[in-house]
Amino acid sequence: MFDSHCHLHDDALFADAKVVIDSARQAGVTKLLLAGVEQSGWSRQRALSEDYSGVYCALGWHPWMAAERGLDREQLGALEAALADGAIAVGEIGLDKSARYADRLAEQAQGFADQLDIAAARGLPVVLHVVRAHGEVLALLGKRASSGGIVHSFAGSTEIARRYLDLGFAISFSAAICSDRPQLQAVARFVPDDRLLVETDAPFQRPRSLGQQRYEPRHLPVVIEKLAKLRNSPVAWIAQTTAANSIKTLRIRSS
Numbered sequence: 001m002f003d004s005h006c007h008l009h010d011d012a013l014f015a016d017a018k019v020v021i022d023s024a025r026q027a028g029v030t031k032l033l034l035a036g037v038e039q040s041g042w043s044r045q046r047a048l049s050e051d052y053s054g055v056y057c058a059l060g061w062h063p064w065m066a067a068e069r070g071l072d073r074e075q076l077g078a079l080e081a082a083l084a085d086g087a088i089a090v091g092e093i094g095l096d097k098s099a100r101y102a103d104r105l106a107e108q109a110q111g112f113a114d115q116l117d118i119a120a121a122r123g124l125p126v127v128l129h130v131v132r133a134h135g136e137v138l139a140l141l142g143k144r145a146s147s148g149g150i151v152h153s154f155a156g157s158t159e160i161a162r163r164y165l166d167l168g169f170a171i172s173f174s175a176a177i178c179s180d181r182p183q184l185q186a187v188a189r190f191v192p193d194d195r196l197l198v199e200t201d202a203p204f205q206r207p208r209s210l211g212q213q214r215y216e217p218r219h220l221p222v223v224i225e226k227l228a229k230l231r232n233s234p235v236a237w238i239a240q241t242t243a244a245n246s247i248k249t250l251r252i253r254s255s
Ligand SMILES: [Zn+2]
Pocket: 005, 007, 035, 092, 201
């Protein structure tokens, strides 16, 4: 299984990363994409990807960081330098119009566009974080060169998913599909087999069924089992297909 989005650099998991990765492997989750948020986490991500096979890095400035004051030349230069050292994607990047960040959309859009260009110049896929801003993100993507990528923790409508699919993106589902959201569950049935990905977003977005347990990549089967049920497909088939799709979308060559 391939967890297409998790945050082992986060303080909740990093000190314990060896245990977290070993128990993920024991559960059959042998590949992880660590999503970037800000520069302070990138070196942690890189250290993990160097130490453990099957652990890969996306590096980027999260829209929450871009919202603070936009991204300046120095921050973008730091990203370009960091990307030169083994990252396989740029992210997570995007736009977030949730209450706390909605009034900083111009700053976010500038940082997002600059990072899209950085990714396109390197031929790297992107990992998108989009909250209540699909129209704006799709408009920006439509205007720029892009190498495609992943829409992380998708929560939009079927029509919005179709527009990302038309642009070549894969759709990643998190444990959000486990809660009672008929519209999102319809999307989970709609996405074609070859564009379907799964993620935990651990340690965040913990599914209710886990109670107060720490949420880790080893819990990815919770998402896979729900997706299998929604699509009326065998669990093992969803596990294999989503892993193969992650490898293809992220252009990972077998080593
Ligand atoms: Zn994330």
